[in-house]
Amino acid sequence: MTAPTVRIDDRADLARTDAHATVLDALAAGIAAAHPERVLADALSVSGDQLRVEDAVYDLAAYDEILVIGGGNAAAGVAAALESLLGERVDGVVVTDDPAPTERVDVVEGSHPVPDEAAAAGARRVREAAETAGEDTLVFAVITGGGSALLPAPAEGLTLADLQATTETLLASGAAIDEINAVRKHLSALKGGRLAAAAAPATVVTLAFSDVVGDDLATVASGPTTPDPSTFGDAVAVLDRYDLDVPEAVRAHLGAGAAGERPETPGPDTDFSHVRYHVLADAWTAIDAARAEAADAGYETIILSSRVRGEAREQGLAHAAVAEEIAATGNPVEPPAAVLSGGETTVTVRGDGSGGPNQEFALRAALELPEGAVLGAVDTDGRDGGSDAAGVLVDGDTVADAATAARAREHLANNDAEPFLAERDALVRTGPTGTNVNDLRVLLVE
Numbered sequence: 001m002t003a004p005t006v007r008i009d010d011r012a013d014l015a016r017t018d019a020h021a022t023v024l025d026a027l028a029a030g031i032a033a034a035h036p037e038r039v040l041a042d043a044l045s046v047s048g049d050q051l052r053v054e055d056a057v058y059d060l061a062a063y064d065e066i067l068v069i070g071g072g073n074a075a076a077g078v079a080a081a082l083e084s085l086l087g088e089r090v091d092g093v094v095v096t097d098d099p100a101p102t103e104r105v106d107v108v109e110g111s112h113p114v115p116d117e118a119a120a121a122g123a124r125r126v127r128e129a130a131e132t133a134g135e136d137t138l139v140f141a142v143i144t145g146g147g148s149a150l151l152p153a154p155a156e157g158l159t160l161a162d163l164q165a166t167t168e169t170l171l172a173s174g175a176a177i178d179e180i181n182a183v184r185k186h187l188s189a190l191k192g193g194r195l196a197a198a199a200a201p202a203t204v205v206t207l208a209f210s211d212v213v214g215d216d217l218a219t220v221a222s223g224p225t226t227p228d229p230s231t232f233g234d235a236v237a238v239l240d241r242y243d244l245d246v247p248e249a250v251r252a253h254l255g256a257g258a259a260g261e262r263p264e265t266p267g268p269d270t271d272f273s274h275v276r277y278h279v280l281a282d283a284w285t286a287i288d289a290a291r292a293e294a295a296d297a298g299y300e301t302i303i304l305s306s307r308v309r310g311e312a313r314e315q316g317l318a319h320a321a322v323a324e325e326i327a328a329t330g331n332p333v334e335p336p337a338a339v340l341s342g343g344e345t346t347v348t349v350r351g352d353g354s355g356g357p358n359q360e361f362a363l364r365a366a367l368e369l370p371e372g373a374v375l376g377a378v379d380t381d382g383r384d385g386g387s388d389a390a391g392v393l394v395d396g397d398t399v400a401d402a403a404t405a406a407r408a409r410e411h412l413a414n415n416d417a418e419p420f421l422a423e424r425d426a427l428v429r430t431g432p433t434g435t436n437v438n439d440l441r442v443l444l445v446e
Contacts, residue, residue: 006031009429014393018297019444023376023393026293026338026442027428030286031380034209034435036077039281046085053205053278060089063138063203068092068105069126069195071119071151072144072221073381073436074209074281076100076107082140093129094142095122095150098381098432113386114167115152120160123153123190130195133202141195141204141275145211145436146381147221148181153190155253155262162247163187171385173242174311174348177212181222182230183238185265186254188222192265195224196275204275210282211381211438213307213343217277225275228265232257282306283342286380286440294338299444301338308343308439312357313412315345316364319443323365323373326445335372339443347385353416356385358439362392362426363417367405371396372446378428381436387418389427391439398424 006028008014015021032038045052049061060066066089068079075094080102083090093106100107110119133139152163166187170180185192196204204225212219218226236254239246256262266272283306291301304322308315319341326337333339345357358377365375378384378391399405411420421427 006433007430013425014428019374019446020393020395022294022297022299023374023442023444026290027376027378027440029293030290030440031430031433031435033289034281034285034380034437035433036074036081036435039285040078040081040085043278043280044085056276056278058138058205060138064136066090066138066140067129067133068140068142069094069129070142070147070224071095071123071126072142072147072209073098073112074144074434075142076102077434078142078144078207079105079107093122093125095119095126097146097150098434100434110150112146112149113171114164115149115160117160119150120152120154123151126151127153127190127195127198130199133199135201137202139199139202139204141206141225143206143221143224144209145220145438147224148184148191151190151221151224153188155187155189158187158249158253162249166246166250169244169246172349173244174346175238175242176309176346177344178216178219179238181219183235185222185228185230186232186235186257187250190224191222192228192230193223193226193270193272194265196226196272197266200274202274206275206277208277208279209435209437210279211344211436213309215279215282217279227268227270227272229268231264232262281435281437283437286437287340287342290440290442291338291340294340294442294444299336299338300333301340302333304339304341306342308341309345312345312347312360313364316361317368319375319441320365320368323443323445324368324370327370327372335445337445339445341441342439344438347415349415351414351416353411353414354387354419355415355417356387358384358391359387359389359417359421360412360415362394363408363412363421366394366398367408369394369396374444375441376428377439377441378430380433380438380440382430382433388429389418390430391428392421392426393428394426398426
């Protein structure tokens with residue numbers, strides 16, 4: 001079983017040199033390697049009533065019911081693969097922004113990165129399904145990148161509008177993902193371990209596609225099946241640290257929780273012995289496949305890091321500096337070289353333009369890239385922040401003169417990378433990819 005081909009719009013125009021084509025091929029290979037079809041074909045198998053998930057074995061004959069629940073960008077693909085593997089034994093509901101055909105597991109289509117009413121309704125159905133599970137139920141909890149938005153489930157006393165406004169404010173703040181999710185967990189009836197608690201005493205098998213640095217399952221999709229190390233007090237501290245303007249109902253809810261007037265999320269001391277965890281795909285899944293593609297094209301490869309984070313434009317400058325060093329000295333690898341990285345950068349929004357973290361990353365890098373360098377940066381879910389582009393392909397000629405550089409800096413200052421890059425025919429569009437293992441970057445130095 002192989003993953004669907006990753007589509008890159010306008011590939012012929014983007015692949016104007018062999019190096020540009022190699023970057024696009026490497027990005028596509030990385031995304032394809034993290035697709036649920038390919039990942040589950042490698043990680044899961046059935047022999048009689050014995051289900052293998054990585055190194056663990058589950059006796060299907062011990063359960064009267066198999067339930068598939070959860071959400072995220074890759075959730076529908078995982079559900080479809082489980083149906084193909086287990087057939088009529090499965091049932092359930094998942095929420096995603098990238099539907100796939102299924103027969104027994106209901107797929108609810110919601111929006112990402114800001115939740116909508118369809119996602120909220122789907123999240124309610126996920127919780128209701130979890131609450132029906134008994135000790136003879138095997139629950140597959142599909143937890144993938146994008147699940148924080150696609151499983152909103154407002155806590156009692158809050159509305160979807162409260163969550164939407166808070167999400168938009170958090171995403172524009174420059175806060176790290178664990179800080180953002182500390183808030184979202186404490187505004188939800190599902191996140192921060194509450195889904196696993198609702199499914200007890202069933203056996204819960206978490207199948208995770210990680211889109212967070214370090215694969216912290218308490219952060220992926222805001223940790224619906226994982227004990228929560230954060231508290232209401234931590235959530236209040238995030239709002240205060242970034243001086244965030246959120247709805248009054250949100251402030252009141254978090255304040256009441258911090259005062260002990262609302263039940264805390266299940267903490268690290270909670271007995272979650274009924275839950276098992278499997279991280280089936282993460283940043284390394286995509287990076288390894290992209291590295292192999294670049295190596296096959298004749299490049300010496302080096303992985304800079306799978307954990308790049310911080311302000312996007314600062315990391316873009318750092319990657320440009322690596323390209324300069326390789327071109328000038330052959331360190332840390334002799335050209336022709338391919339430098340790969342993954343992770344998740346953030347943007348502190350101060351302007352009113354359009355774009356996403358990968359676009360700011362690449363535009364800042366393009367201001368410094370040496371001649372002969374080509375850089376591709378994409379979000380593996382096919383959507384860079386609030387943009388409909390997956391990311392960017394730039395080179396040493398994207399910003400070719402002083403006047404163009406001045407315009408590029410103006411666009412960066414206004415968080416408006418997208419229109420500038422569109423003018424330069426540098427945007428990479430894939431559409432939804434069916435997966436999410438966060439950002440993937442490929443830098444070639446000839």
